[in-house]
Amino acid sequence: MTDFKAFRVHTIDDKPVCRFERLGLDDLDPGPVVIRTAYSAITYKDAMAARGIGKNVRTDRPCVTGVDLSGVVVSSEDSRFVEGQSVVVTNYKLGNDHDGGYADYARVPGDWIVPLPDGLSLYEAMGLGTSGLTAALAVDRLERAGLTPASGPVAITGASGGVGSLAVDMFANRGYEVVAISGKREQEAFLKRIGASRIMSREELLSDRAPLASSLFAGGLDNVGGDYLDRLMAHIKPHGKLAVAGMAVGAEITTTVLPLVLRAIDVLGINVSRQLKMPERQRLWARMATDLKPAHLADISRPIPFDDLDRTMDRFFEASTIGRVVVEVGSKAPR
Amino acid sequence: MSPFKAYLIDKADGGPCGRWSQLTEDSLDPGSVTIRVAYSSVNYKDALAATGKGAIVKRFPCVGGIDLSGTVLRSEDPRFQEGDRIIATSYDIGTGHHGGFAEMARLPGDWLVPLPTGLSLFEAMAIGTAGYTAALGVVRMEENGLHPANGRIVVSGATGGVGSLAIDILSGLGYAVVALTGKEDQQRYLQDLGAADIMLRSALDLSHVRPLERALWAGGVDNLGGDVLAWMASTMKQNGTIASVGLAASTALNTTVMPLILRGVSLLGVDSAYTAMPLRQRVWSRLAGDMRPRRLASITRTIEFDALADAFEEFVAARAHGRVVVSIHPEA
Numbered sequence: 140m141t142d143f144k145a146f147r148v149h150t151i152d153d154k155p156v157c158r159f160e161r162l163g164l165d166d167l168d169p170g171p172v173v174i175r176t177a178y179s180a181i182t183y184k185d186a187m188a189a190r191g192i193g194k195n196v197r198t199d200r201p202c203v204t205g206v207d208l209s210g211v212v213v214s215s216e217d218s219r220f221v222e223g224q225s226v227v228v229t230n231y232k233l234g235n236d237h238d239g240g241y242a243d244y245a246r247v248p249g250d251w252i253v254p255l256p257d258g259l260s261l262y263e264a265m266g267l268g269t270s271g272l273t274a275a276l277a278v279d280r281l282e283r284a285g286l287t288p289a290s291g292p293v294a295i296t297g298a299s300g301g302v303g304s305l306a307v308d309m310f311a312n313r314g315y316e317v318v319a320i321s322g323k324r325e326q327e328a329f330l331k332r333i334g335a336s337r338i339m340s341r342e343e344l345l346s347d348r349a350p351l352a353s354s355l356f357a358g359g360l361d362n363v364g365g366d367y368l369d370r371l372m373a374h375i376k377p378h379g380k381l382a383v384a385g386m387a388v389g390a391e392i393t394t395t396v397l398p399l400v401l402r403a404i405d406v407l408g409i410n411v412s413r414q415l416k417m418p419e420r421q422r423l424w425a426r427m428a429t430d431l432k433p434a435h436l437a438d439i440s441r442p443i444p445f446d447d448l449d450r451t452m453d454r455f456f457e458a459s460t461i462g463r464v465v466v467e468v469g470s471k472a473p474r
Numbered sequence: 475m476s477p478f479k480a481y482l483i484d485k486a487d488g489g490p491c492g493r494w495s496q497l498t499e500d501s502l503d504p505g506s507v508t509i510r511v512a513y514s515s516v517n518y519k520d521a522l523a524a525t526g527k528g529a530i531v532k533r534f535p536c537v538g539g540i541d542l543s544g545t546v547l548r549s550e551d552p553r554f555q556e557g558d559r560i561i562a563t564s565y566d567i568g569t570g571h572h573g574g575f576a577e578m579a580r581l582p583g584d585w586l587v588p589l590p591t592g593l594s595l596f597e598a599m600a601i602g603t604a605g606y607t608a609a610l611g612v613v614r615m616e617e618n619g620l621h622p623a624n625g626r627i628v629v630s631g632a633t634g635g636v637g638s639l640a641i642d643i644l645s646g647l648g649y650a651v652v653a654l655t656g657k658e659d660q661q662r663y664l665q666d667l668g669a670a671d672i673m674l675r676s677a678l679d680l681s682h683v684r685p686l687e688r689a690l691w692a693g694g695v696d697n698l699g700g701d702v703l704a705w706m707a708s709t710m711k712q713n714g715t716i717a718s719v720g721l722a723a724s725t726a727l728n729t730t731v732m733p734l735i736l737r738g739v740s741l742l743g744v745d746s747a748y749t750a751m752p753l754r755q756r757v758w759s760r761l762a763g764d765m766r767p768r769r770l771a772s773i774t775r776t777i778e779f780d781a782l783a784d785a786f787e788e789f790v791a792a793r794a795h796g797r798v799v800v801s802i803h804p805e806a
Contacts, residue, residue, distance in 0.1 A: 284617075284618070350725065364730075364731045368731065377745075377748065383731055383734040383735060384735060385731075385735060386731045386732075386735060390685065390730040390731050390732055391728075391729075391730050392727070392728070392729050392730060392731060393726075393728050394726075394727050394728075395699075395725045395726055395727055396699040396700075396703060396718055396721050396724075396725055396726075396727045397721070397725055398743065399718040399727075399741060399742075399743030399744075400699070400718055400719065400720060400721050400743060400744070400745060401743075401745060402743060402745065403743040403744060403745035403748075404743045405740065405741070405742045405743060406734065406740065406741040406742075406743075407618075407734075407740045407741075408731075408733065408734030408735055408737065408738045408739045408740060409734075409735065409738065410712075410713075410734075410735055410736060410737060410738035412736070414712045414713070414737075414738060415738075
């Protein structure tokens with residue numbers, strides 16, 4: 140095999156240096172299944188790794204980043220996978236401590252691989268990726284806890300981001316009244332197009348400071364943490380349920396137990412890291428290919444050429460990115 | 475119509491305060507079922523209500539007592555007949571509707587749970603709102619995936635009514651329970667209830683809790699709120715579940731999202747007051763069956779109706795532990 144293109148993060152003098160390079164297969168972290176990457180994506184984690192924010196990538200040696208990939212098996216020493224099979228890999232150590240999706244090839248352990256479910260293309264799988272899995276797990280857990288469209292409106296913070304926009308679509312598609320909470324007024328048309336019934340501004344959400352504020356939402360998904368999470372908890376109706384998946388604004392929560400003790404709300408943590416067991420992962424991917432498949436995935440996801448990867452990362456910090464950014468890694472992969 | 479004895483909470487110059495009174499049946503609040511009260515109980519909430527230490531009572535005057543068990547005297551509700559034995563807890567009982575600290579009560583049929591087979595009227599009040607709350611918390615944690623094989627469970631406010639019954643119920647279901655208490659002299663009591671281990675509050679430095687501490691617990695029952703709940707969140711294992719049932723220490727919750735998003739921890743709010751009736755009946759039937767407390771005799775103390783006021787003082791001073799049953803018309 141000839142050499143191929145890869146995007147790696149090197150740590151030089153404690154600072155990340157991103158480079159497009161030519162690598163051979165043996166330069167990649169080993170794994171029994173070799174995959175020709177079709178698509179990857181940019182998640183917030185990838186952007187943080189590329190810009191040295193947080194500790195999201197190994198620093199002792201370079202790492203091909205990209206925490207999500209879809210592609211086709213080239214060879215496998217794992218009997219569960221065969222040449223030509225379409226697969227998806229997200230999470231585990233991929234793209235932070237094991238060479239990831241930003242390369243024409245990847246070598247990964249079979250235990251990390253989900254066979255691409257019927258009903259999704261390799262492109263669509265990356266339109267979903269870690270963000271889709273997070274949104275799907277949130278819908279799944281909230282409904283298992285008893286939430287139904289009849290319970291009342293569902294609020295989604297960070298609604299124009301990857302997890303948020305996919306969740307808006309998934310909930311709306313299931314018949315929920317979705318209130319999209321977004322600081323970006325200019326995104327109103329986009330959010331309505333993908334299913335939001337109503338847009339609530341940041342100011343409107345944060346205005347009522349009472350520990351038990353007016354009961355507005357039967358359910359919610361928070362992607363931003365901080366004050367937003369505190370106010371969402373305060374606005375959840377009695378016996379309502381809130382999923383928490385992110386911390387774009389801040390990790391700290393200053394709130395009260397009153398919504399828990401007096402309104403019996405549930406706050407459910409959503410974690411799709413390696414701790415999410417493979418049978419659960421496969422079940423959620425199967426749902427994303429069927430009943431949870433977003434109706435507006437083409438609107439929510441947007442392809443960029445592999446060469447544009449580095450310059451696109453910065454937009455994540457300006458918070459100007461909407462939806463999911465899919466990276467065209469392998470050439471001529473089918474949409 | 476003969477008068478009967480009731481403990482009435484009324485407004486006085488210094489705030490709400492309790493007094494003995496003679497009532498007649500026609501002075502009771504409307505309801506379709508009239509009940510001869512056998513037992514009531516004293517919860518922390520009752521003590522706060524009767525002493526005016528908490529803004530619990532919504533209407534004055536109001537017969538206190540948020541719990542009662544007894545026998546139906548008359549019913550206009552087809553679901554209940556004379557002689558039926560019932561349990562009534564929460565809703566507006568004892569806070570906005572004349573409650574259990576009286577020889578007689580009149581309640582809406584929708585608030586009544588038929589006494590499940592396997593429990594006596596006395597045992598039902600030894601359990602009461604506190605035990606129902608503990609059981610509801612456990613049921614909800616199990617519905618969220620908690621299982622004895624997942625690991626140890628920590629219970630805060632362990633010597634209180636909810637805490638004591640949570641330890642008893644959880645250990646009976648096969649969980650390894652660690653009791654967190656500030657009361658060093660109660661360790662023997664907690665062991666008798668089934669606690670596998672005791673952790674003293676004084677051994678914890680709650681002022682320096684990191685977002686993710688060493689993962690210790692598969693589950694937690696918190697009666698305190700504040701720093702203890704924040705510590706519990708930081709020490710939960712992957713997919714751990716906390717039932718937040720009380721705020722005896724603080725209403726504040728200052729923590730981080732790290733346990734939620736990196737360990738998949740769940741915080742389940744538990745409110746015994748307005749549980750939907752099908753779930754309420756299911757919890758009570760489990761309390762009479764597989765979740766039946768095994769140490770009710772150690773947990774419970776019985777007092778005569780006349781001794782009620784003394785019990786309130788013990789609760790407010792945090793000297794009380796376990797459960798206090800008020801004997802009104804005891805069953806033979």
